[in-house]
Amino acid sequence: MKQVFRVLSSFHTPSKRRSGHAKDDLATPPKQRKAANDENTPAVSPSTPVVLLERLSLVGSEEKKSQRKLFAENGVYQSARKALHSTYPTSMPGREKELHDLKDFILRHLHDGSSATLYVSGPPGTGKTASLNLILQEETVSSELKDIYINCTSIKSSSSVFSKISKELGVKTNGKGEKGCMNAIETYLKVNHKPVLLVLDEIDQLESKNQSVLYTIFEWSSNPNLKLILIGISNALDLTDRILPRLQARCELKPKLMHFAPYTKQQIVEIFTNRLKSAGVLDIFSPVAIQMLAGKVAAVSGDVRRALDIGRRVVELVDRKKSGENMLKSIENLAEELGVAKTVQKMETVDLKQVINVLNNVYGTSQHLSDDIDDSFPLQQKIVVCSLLLILKKAKNKDVTIGRLHDIYRKVCLKRNIQVVDQGEFVSLCSLIETRGIMKIIKKKDPRLNKISLMWDEEEVAEALKDKQLMSMILQDDECLGKL
Incomplete structure (x- = not known):
């Protein structure tokens, strides 16, 4: 203080003048007289701090662009x-061995011109996808192959993965349906072309009746006539043994295993x-x-x-x-x-x-709910929480992804002339809310597909928020949901 x-004492008053270059800019004007009919009204000098602060906003459009934010x-x-943002890093401390083994596996089969299968397992947040992404950024690797990355959580059904692969390869299918896509893919893989690296993230999502989809893909990568390197990624350590037992019976189908342990x-x-x-x-x-x-x-x-x-x-x-x-x-x-x-x-x-x-x-x-959602809780995060509550309480479809939540959040903000953050910053907002324990995010390769669930009781969170007028209005705003 x-x-x-x-x-404040440095501001010139009617009895003080300031020296220096700013003298001409804010010279003290004549003192204002009190109104004759109101002797109780104090005289206000245009050069008092309050008026000076007000005058700072009365600038031209060009000057406004260079103004400093108040906060x-x-x-x-x-x-x-x-x-500390959890985006893909440019280095992977603690994963030097895994990076070396991954790169060696890919390059060895590229140079041999052989097909191969690798299954990568490990808990969430252990660097599985990030490590592979880092390797594929290297020119020595990326220039030698055509890589296709598919996050299997984004696929409607397990069999539709064939349509996705054929689209990524840019091949025309003969006829419609799963069989036509499979034939087109096999034909492409048989002809001369760059080796194909197929990465199936969250591969456990392709489970189906008799596991026909997974067995077909694993058979492709074991065929010496098809230049296909398959890398499947999942959290489960025993996925290949548990749901694909036939792989163990045939040596040529058995994938190489790599496990990412939790970080120490x-x-x-x-x-x-x-x-x-x-x-x-x-x-x-x-x-x-x-x-x-x-x-x-x-x-x-x-x-x-x-x-x-x-x-x-x-x-x-x-x-x-x-x-x-x-x-x-x-x-x-x-x-x-x-x-x-x-x-x-x-x-x-x-x-x-x-x-x-x-x-x-x-x-x-x-943790006490009302202690966490108080005046220190940033406005943007409050709006995100309320947008989530709005979906869960009023929408017909209760499934919430980052993309869907951002769409609702955007409508809520625009309707109230509140600044909207972009998709990348929105993901960060949700991550910060998650650290409060309010909601849980199940992360996918595509951030828009991240699943969100509320960890606190809906009614308790709403009760903690509704005493704020803005928050209460959002929770009652069905129009922002549209037809959802």
């Missing part, structure tokens, strides 16, 4: 959140450290805070995506804690323009207690 008073984001915290504490620490260091914000987390976060996540699941989400949540809370200083910050920015010295704010480091609080919210069960 002393800083505020120092800044501008701290660049350090913004950089940290960006660094030290590996999660290394990933965190590398990301923060590359963004130049390593000092934002104290070492003991990173150790605590990594240790808890490693003990529960070893899911590095969850660890990154929790890290972003902690950074958001620390940033929000400093929001009370934003007004002071904006006044200091104004003071700088007026020639007054600006006080540099120090970055607040994430400490152990803040990490423990978020971990308790994510993994604990004693």
Whole structure:
């Protein structure tokens, strides 16, 4: 507060004038007289701080573009959140062996011109898809083959995978239906062409009666006359033994197995450290805070995506804690323009207690609903939660994906002249809400297909939100659902 008073005292009043280049811009005009018929009305000088702040908005359109936001984001915290975003990384600490084995498997069969099958298993968030994606970005690999990636959760039925493959290959089918697509694919694979790498993510979604779809695809990749390398990815360790027992009876059909173990504490620490260091914000987390976060996540699941989400949540809370200083910050920015010295704010480091609080919210069960959804809960996140509730309470179809939720959220925001975030930022919003324990996200390759479920009781969440007028209006707004 002393800083505020120092800044405000630097504004020129009728008895003080300011020296420097800004003198001509905001020269003190004559003092205004009181209205003759209202002696109780105080005289207001146009150069008082309140009026000065009002005058700052009365600028031309070109000047408006360069205005600073009143509550501008701290660049350090913004950089940290960006660094901890769970997008595909450019390196995979802790997965050096798996990367080497994956690349060796692909290149060996490319050079031999042989077909092969690899089944990759491992819990969620262990780097299975990210590792393969990183390898396929290398020119030495991508230039030698035609790669087809299919997330099997996006397919309506198991047999429709053949239509998807033929479309990706760009082949014309003879006739309609599953059989026509299968014949067209086999014909393509028999002729001279680049070897095909077929990646089936969430391959367990192709389970069918008698498992005919999976057996057909596995037989393709075991045929020496077809240049096909098949890589199936799933969470289940025993999928090939459990639902495809015939593969074990025929050696040529038996796939090579690769397992991605959950990340260890030290590996999660290394990933965190590398990301923060590359963004130049390593000092934002104290070492003991990173150790605590990594240790808890490693003990529960070893899911590095969850660890990154929790890290972003902690950074958001620390940033929000400093929001009370934003007004002071904006006044200091104004003071700088007026020639007054600006006080540099120090970055607040994430400490152990803040990490423990978020971990308790994510993994604990004693959280009180009304304590979590309060004035510190960001408006955008509140709207996302309410949009989810709106779908679950009023829509006929209760299945919620990121894409569908974003569509409803967008309508809600536009109707109320609230800024809409794009799809990428929306995924981040949902991840931050997940760290509060409010909802759960089942992640897929295509973010729009991520499944969302509400973890808290609908009525309790609605009760915690409806005392806010805006939130209550959203929960009653059936029009935003359209025909859903």
